[in-house]
Amino acid sequence: MLRDATVFEDEHLPREIVGRNSQMNEVTDALAPVEDGVRAENCFLFGPSGAGKTTVARAAVRELRREVLDVPTAYVNCWKDYTRSSVLERAANTLADAAVPKNAPARELIDTLQDGLDSPGVVILDEVDQLQDADVLYDLHSVPGLAWICIANREVDLLARLDERVHSRISVGYRVQFDRYTVDTVTEILDRRTAQGLEPGAVERGTLERIAELVDGDARQAITALRVAARKSEREGLSTIPPRLVDDAVLDAEAEVRRKTISKLNDHQRVLYECVEEHGPLIQKALYDRYQRAHPDPITLRALRKNHLPKLEHYNLIETERGGEGKTYRLASRTG
Known part of the structure; x- marks a missing residue:
């Protein structure tokens, strides 16, 4: 395929x-x-x-x-x-x-x-x-x-x-x-990748549209999901990608993109992410306390807020919620 x-x-x-x-x-x-x-x-x-x-x-x-x-x-x-x-x-x-x-x-x-x-x-x-x-x-x-x-x-x-x-x-x-891609644009991107990378007739346009609907305008995740779906179909001995594989393929693609992103984090970002992963949700003060204990050379909370925590949010690794005690940090929810 x-x-x-x-x-x-x-x-x-x-x-x-x-x-x-x-x-x-x-x-x-x-x-x-x-x-x-x-x-x-x-x-x-x-x-x-x-x-x-x-x-x-x-x-x-x-x-x-x-x-x-x-x-x-x-x-x-x-x-x-x-x-x-x-x-x-x-x-x-x-x-x-x-x-x-x-x-x-x-x-x-x-x-x-x-x-x-x-x-x-x-x-x-x-x-x-x-x-x-x-x-x-x-x-x-x-x-x-x-x-x-x-x-x-x-x-x-x-x-x-x-x-x-x-x-x-x-x-x-x-x-x-740059704004997020629309569903139609992501579908067109997938259609062109299909024409170049898959055998003719390997996927219906409706299947591409379903992938596009699930990735929230993220073309990288959509392209990864299409590849994952093709691999899943090949392992089942299929010549076309069935719609039933799409949802799992999108989840697997999200996890793959997440793993790649985590592997590229600098040491401050990695420690912050691991603190939230292991102990979250955490209010900002509790997160900083755990970060200080875990990092061999911690920087100030102001520097973390300015340079590192926003990056974790932009890459959908963590999400925040503002409440009575200020910001609370937790792992970002997965697609679906």
């Missing part, structure tokens, strides 16, 4: 981007100056998980490279590279094609970028609100010709972390908002 499983992987970049024409236009407009040998405009992409932010950013850079074949580009996932030095090191390695020594000072990495970037370039900073030190954006901004596409859930969670000097310098740029 599965003809090309890579079509259902997170890294797959479709030939056409469904339901995001206005966002694509904004990002390509921001990058257009590169075609004239000029630095692109910085671009911020904000919206919920699974709304197509990373796909649009990568597709816009792909379009740019069709016009300017040798434009230097880089992709940094700030879940993995979240320190100032690791971001600068990856940018220097990719954009300047430079072999930089491990643990090189930030100034040396910035100089390497400045010396090695001889034409306008673009770096995608995915999950940029995961940065340990968001002031690294100022470092990148200081490199002549280099522009970025920053991807985050909410503007306030990113820009509120910057000091005033840095904020005034780098906050100017395109701001592109």
Whole structure:
């Protein structure tokens, strides 16, 4: 049944981007100056998980490279590279094609970028609100010709972390908002993935619509659910995906996406999540008390509220409820 499983992987970049024409236009407009040998405009992409932010950013850079074949580009996932030095090191390695020594000072990495970037370039900073030190954006901004596409859930969670000097310098740029996909758009995305990745006739459109209805506008979960349903059908020796498998496939896909997200949490987020998982529901003070006991190097409650708890909420790992004792944190409820 599965003809090309890579079509259902997170890294797959479709030939056409469904339901995001206005966002694509904004990002390509921001990058257009590169075609004239000029630095692109910085671009911020904000919206919920699974709304197509990373796909649009990568597709816009792909379009740019069709016009300017040798434009230097880089992709940094700030879940993995979240320190100032690791971001600068990856940018220097990719954009300047430079072999930089491990643990090189930030100034040396910035100089390497400045010396090695001889034409306008673009770096995608995915999950940029995961940065340990968001002031690294100022470092990148200081490199002549280099522009970025920053991807985050909410503007306030990113820009509120910057000091005033840095904020005034780098906050100017395109701001592109992404809402959750509609059911019709998710269905169309699934239909196109089906055409590329499954055998003809493997799934009816009504089944795709059912998946789309269950995922609350999250295309990543929907695509995962379609792959899971196809695998389940194959194991049963079926040549088509029956509707009876859809609900379980969506639940399994949600669990898979959740596991991937948990595996990427930084140490503060992981401890917070485990405290809620083991002891929740917890009011904020009780959560912080348990976090302090569990983490070897705890940070302040204010820093957790500002930088870490919102991320757990945005990725549907925890949810909050406000009551007489303030906020209460519990594990997010599953689909269905």
